[in-house]
Amino acid sequence: MLCQFTVKNFKSIRDEMTFDMQAAAIAEHEDRVIKDKDGEFYLPVSAIYGPNGGGKSNVLESLQILAAKILRPLYATDDNHNHPFQMKKIVIEPFAFDIMGKRNPTEFELFFRTELAEYRYVLAVKKDVVVYESLDRVKLDTGRRSALFRRSYEGKELKGVFAKLKISEDISETLPLLSYLGITYKKNEIVKDVLDWFESGIAFLNYGNPLQEMRMADANSEGIKKLVLEMIQEMDLDIVDFRVEEKENDKLEIFTKHRVGEYETELNLSEESSGTKKLFGLLPFITASLLDGTTLMIDELDAKLHPVLLRHIIMLFNNMEINRSGAQLIFTSHDLSTMNNEVFRRDEIWFVAKGNSQNSKLYSLVEFKNDKGESVRKDAKFDKQYLEGKYGADPYLRKIRDWGRINA
Known part of the structure; x- marks a missing residue:
């Protein structure tokens, strides 16, 4: 299960951008959330809207590129040449419209859950070189937190249950430590649990x-x-x-x-x-x-799909009697027929648009406030207000309207 993802300095994403699948404490469609074993609530669906060229696809691609960076070295060591990440060159492109983007690393922070634990993985990469990396874990049955490893210019340190593992001193600077552990200790329970999620727990449809x-x-x-x-x-x-x-x-x-x-x-x-x-x-x-x-x-789930079918697919994930395993659907879309309070909770609707510096901004409907500081009502006409440009991400303009209305 994806909990939260943050990215900075990737393509059109200049500033830190966080995409959150944790359910907000709002009184709407409370039967349409995933309740995990420790009582935490997560969203089964999220849709990202915005104009063409606004950066919607980059939000999804940033997570895909992170998964590819980790998995491709593992796939290079086996005999199966049909892995998707082997067929695509991995290029981590920083923000291109200011000098600092090229000087600074691209940063990723990912929270995800398996049956055993919640993990926090951080990776910072500059010109394909890993400049920082860390992995932490919270066991879901006990709530016990522990650091597993840290890597920086100062060196590499395995901690907790990883402390007894041995690593080479000359690991390639472009190879993530997580990938190295997957190659060297692929039978280790925790290493396997983490990498199984990257390989099978999340899928990108292209x-x-x-x-x-x-x-x-x-x-x-x-x-x-x-x-x-x-x-x-x-x-x-x-x-x-x-x-x-x-x-x-x-x-x-x-x-x-x-x-x-x-x-x-x-x-x-x-x-x-x-x-x-x-x-x-x-x-x-x-x-x-x-x-x-x-x-x-x-990406663009609605393209070439009848609106009735699109709604049907969304509701499959929203129906907890059908979605018994806690599946999640995250997609970009231009379709407004489903942008309403019958299909979505407000925390399931996200917008992306560009600022004056060509930098993409991501925000959810539940956190949006107008110039009076008022939140969007749960019974509002989401599609109508979106077309009127009241949410900032005008569907027909590449640049964002009323930039000041969006909370930093």
Whole structure:
């Protein structure tokens, strides 16, 4: 489970920016939150809105780049060449519009939870060189806090349960210590717990990735087929079934069965509309997230999707009877049909826009206040007020309106 993520000096993100999945203490949709074993509450859904070029995608990409920085060295040591982070060059780009951005490191701070513990991981990188790194843990059953390691220019120190582990003195300056521990002590329970979350606890969906088609192999399961067909019914399409066929060189092809009256025919997925193609690309990830309780991050989820289907997907995660494993859906969107108090809590709606220095600003609807210091009412017309520019992130302008209204 993702708890909180902070990034600074990455692409359009100049100042420290925090994205928080902890549920605020507000009296709305209180049945739509994830309650963890220690009584803490977290959000199952968050949507990020804003104009094109405002920096929405950079919020998601910053967390993806952090995961890639950690996992790619591990993947380089195994024989599986299909890992997504092996297929993409990792470039950590600092803020480009002032001299200090290039001089300073890019900083990440991440809080996440597994079944065993909550972890805080910090990484600062400058030109691919690790300048600072730390890992801390809180055990969920006892609440006991402990530091696990620290790394800086002054040296590396393993602490607590890691104190007995041995590390080389000549670790590459570009290799995260967490990655080194994963390579050297991959059977260690805590090391495995942390890296399993980065590898399997969070997923990033990027269209056009050849690995996306490979995931469709899962669609042969009855659970996924049932969910696919339920969503298709929401769209009122005439698809009544589908099948996945494995071709040469492990290539997969998907065939959809249509019924019009008493007549049935089968089409290759390549012949379907772009919306139907996207639907079939989405479903394996959505189903896996709901079943396994993972965090799923999707850029422009609403693109090429019918608004009814978009709402249906959101409500799958919001329904705690369906979302029993504590899955989370985080996405960027331009769709306003779902920006209302029936679909979202105020702490689930986020905005991104750019300031005069081309720096992105991130803030949630629940923390937004007008010039009188008043918060947005829970029964407000979110979509209408957003279109009027009352929340600062004007959907049609790249720069932010009424910058002073947004709390620092």
